[in-house]
Amino acid sequence: MYEKEREELIQNLRVKGIKDESVLNAMLKVERHLFVPEAVRPHAYNDIALPIGYGQTISQPFTVAIMTEALNLKPNSKVLEIGTGSGYQAAILLEMGMKVYTIERNPDIYYRTQKLFDKLGLRILMKLGDGTIGWEEYAPFDGIIVTAGSPSIPEKLKKQLAVNGRMVIPVGGRSTQTMTILTKISDDKFRIEKIPHFAFVPLIGREGWKEE
Numbered sequence: 001m002y003e004k005e006r007e008e009l010i011q012n013l014r015v016k017g018i019k020d021e022s023v024l025n026a027m028l029k030v031e032r033h034l035f036v037p038e039a040v041r042p043h044a045y046n047d048i049a050l051p052i053g054y055g056q057t058i059s060q061p062f063t064v065a066i067m068t069e070a071l072n073l074k075p076n077s078k079v080l081e082i083g084t085g086s087g088y089q090a091a092i093l094l095e096m097g098m099k100v101y102t103i104e105r106n107p108d109i110y111y112r113t114q115k116l117f118d119k120l121g122l123r124i125l126m127k128l129g130d131g132t133i134g135w136e137e138y139a140p141f142d143g144i145i146v147t148a149g150s151p152s153i154p155e156k157l158k159k160q161l162a163v164n165g166r167m168v169i170p171v172g173g174r175s176t177q178t179m180t181i182l183t184k185i186s187d188d189k190f191r192i193e194k195i196p197h198f199a200f201v202p203l204i205g206r207e208g209w210k211e212e
């Protein structure tokens with residue numbers, strides 16, 4: 001279902017500047033409509049964020065693409081996602097051949113997405129809790145992707161990133177952020193690149209925002 005819409009979306013992402021074929025290929029394969037509520041399914045292949053309930057959203061496809069491209073991971077890499085949400089971003093990483101670890105703080109969203117992963121047979125390791133403190137047990141990670149807007153870069157996540165690994169995290173105010181791409185050069189040295197003008201739901205937690 002929706003094959004033609006998916007192809008058009010990929011074409012649209014190319015026009016917008018996404019070049020990484022492994023990212024584009026994964027987005028051609030993963031069926032985004034399965035990750036959104038039935039009511040918004042007809043819009044699943046528009047390049048927009050969509051509501052997934054509980055005041056949360058599934059990220060815009062362009063945002064998923066640019067963040068995944070920025071991670072610059074080889075297949076088989078270990079990647080940690082903070083903010084599982086619909087599970088779409090995690091499914092893209094899995095399709096690209098990564099070992100995927102993902103953390104979600106909202107129990108309703110967590111259990112709903114766990115069910116979906118089971119149904120689709122997606123082998124993704126999930127944890128319910130505050131992702132701003134990372135997942136020590138499986139660290140270090142070759143890549144860390146934070147899919148909620150953060151006031152700063154959580155220290156624990158910096159520590160749990162492998163040397164030469166990359167972290168992609170939207171940093172800024174509660175409503176707009178700058179996409180920040182960190183490359184770990186050595187234990188305490190990072191190279192930083194930035195892409196402005198993103199809008200994510202807030203990252204809530206110990207090293208994030210306070211709940212409203």
Ligand code: SAH
Nearest residue numbers: 058083085086089104105131147203204205
């Ligand atoms: N990657 C998701 C985007 C979901 S929106 C997708 O592909 O659909 C962001 C999600 O981050 C929400 O589900 C929200 O509940 C969650 N979140 C916010 N703060 C968090 C935290 N500290 N730890 C884990 N998850 C968090």
